[in-house]
Amino acid sequence: MADFDEYMADEYDMDDLEDDMNAEFDGRDIDASDSEVEDFDQLVCVLLLFSQNLQLYVLCIFFLTHNGVFQNKAADTSAAQARNGKDIQGIPWDRLNITRKEYRKTRLEQYKNYENIPNSGEESAKKCMNTEKGSSFYEFRRNSRSVRSTILHFQLRNLVWATSKHDVYLLSNYSISHWSSLTGCRNEILNVKGHVAPSEKHPESLLEGFTETQVSTLAVKERLLVAGGFQGEIICKHLDRPGVSFCSRTTYTENAITNAVDIYRNSSGALHFMASNNDCGVRDFDMERYQLVQLVRYLWPVNHSSLSPDGKLVAVVGDDPDGLLVDASNGRTIGTLKGHLDYSFASAWHPNGVTFATGNQDKTCRIWDTRKLSESVAVLKGNLGAVRSIRFTSDGRYVAMAEPADFVHIYDIKAGYKKEQEIDFFGEISGISFSPDTESLFIGVWDRTYGSLLEYGRTRDYTYLDSLL
Structure with missing residues (x-):
């Protein structure tokens, strides 16, 4: 990095x-x-x-x-x-x-797009598909200036997570907070500036905890909050329990940053999370037993990994232009994703479990089909910088990709990604998140003067009601 x-x-x-x-x-x-x-x-x-x-x-x-x-x-x-x-x-x-x-x-x-491989953005632009801009899939609802979303590493932008159309969790300096768009209130869930130690005892948990953790990534799902840190820290808190449940250091190597976290339930229904680290490892933790159950190492630092909806496949991307599709049970490579020209920092799965997306510093988001990995289905282009965050709606209709600053793009999957809504503002993007019911989209904006939380609501066509009037 x-x-x-x-x-x-x-x-x-x-x-x-x-x-x-x-x-x-x-x-x-x-x-x-x-x-x-x-x-x-x-x-x-x-x-x-x-x-x-x-x-x-x-x-x-x-x-x-x-x-x-x-x-x-x-x-x-x-x-x-x-x-x-x-x-x-x-x-x-x-x-x-x-x-x-x-x-x-x-x-x-x-604006200077950071590239590990020179001219990757310029070269990738030649292969991008043309889209029809001007759609309005989500309409502006509110900009809340009293919610200050921040980032601590410029390449990692997964710090905003919505758990309902009104509830969102985000990082603000050393504070992880819950924001309610209904009440307009922010409540601190976890402050990591001081000493954070687990209140529960588990075999692999570091009872001494951590001090002044610099949060690099965040995930909130299934009433579980997992924060990753610059020194490989993992902090787990159940939102319905007091205190912190589990603290772990994934590794003690010098460059140990936790780059991404993905929370999921396995085939038996047990709550797990997967951590992607800069030491080239992807780790699977079981939150029912609070144990590390699997560690798979790759040839390069892993910036992001995401599990398919059926739990069988994992998309793995990192400090290499080629990504990987691997078997979730053992980490073995099933296919190589060739097409990107720089390092990737984002991935996400469509609910159908067949389609997935990867985001790269070459300013593109590539759409892949697991049945044909020889080439990507579509190449979507950013305006000024790397694609650092990707989200699909839970109904599979839309996919959103966030650049490092100023632009969030939403594509209509039903229209073959050819219809696009471009959300245009000013400021660095700390993260994006659709609500589970697809009704809301939250965008964290980090800026000294205009830092805020942007909220958009799904546009609905209610013209059928006119016939009743």
Whole structure:
């Protein structure tokens, strides 16, 4: 992997735009600290829970608004405001010395896509399919500025996970939080800045735990939260139990970062998770017995691995242009995925268990069919950078791919990936997640000024109701 600090210093944050905004926002609490935001969220939640007297509730809201406590909330953008012309991120383009169109052009020209293999993005563009843009599969619902999603490694972007159309988990600095779009409240689930130790005793768990864990990846499913760290840490917390259940260090080698985690149930119904590490290993942990049950090593660092819906196959990608399709039971290679021109950092399976996708630093997402691995089914192109996160909807209708910044693309699978919705904003992307019922799409945006959580809702055609009116 690349030198993180050097790349972050050169490429991240919208510095030019922020310079123009300094005067505009001077004296306003636009960039409140995380502690201030957390105090605000807790205060609102207390009001919602305990102010059963409507008159008292209204008086409290009036008092807090009058004293400026709600300034962060005022910076949010609703669907109604967006329809009336407000920028979804609240950027005041009419008061800046550059238009949105001009700034978009500048970003496309100047954004530096990180490549391990030179010119991979330029070469791969020649093989990409043409798509028809302009579709609206998901419509803007809200931009929540009080939820600050962050990243700690520029190549790893799996830090946002939705568990329902209203509930999402994400990383904000050293805090893993739950956000409810219904109440607008954020609750801290796990703080890894201090000492984190398991409250349960299991044979392979490190009872001493960890201190100041730098979270590199996150997964939340089946009421289980698993966080991976820069030093190979694994922290497991059941959301319906107090404390942390399990802590493990996958390896003690120098470059041991946990790059990705995939939670699943095996054929017997036992809860497992699979960890992909930079030491070239893929590890399978059984959360019923809290044990490592399988370790398979490959020839290169594994950046991402994902299990097929039937639990029989694993897509494995990493620091090599070629990916692998392997047997989940023993890790043996079934087929090699040839076509990408750089290193891959994302993979995902269609619910049918036949189709899967891989995302690469050559700015493409490739769609594969397990029945014919000699070439990819489709090659989908990004605008400015690597494809670092991929998600399919649970009904198999859409697939979304996220670039490192500014763009999330949604494709209609039923239309052969030829119809596309392009979600366009400004800021680094910490992760994307469809809700299990496909009704919501959440996008984490990391930026010093405009860090937030974007929420989109699935567009539904209810014209059949008109015939009843």
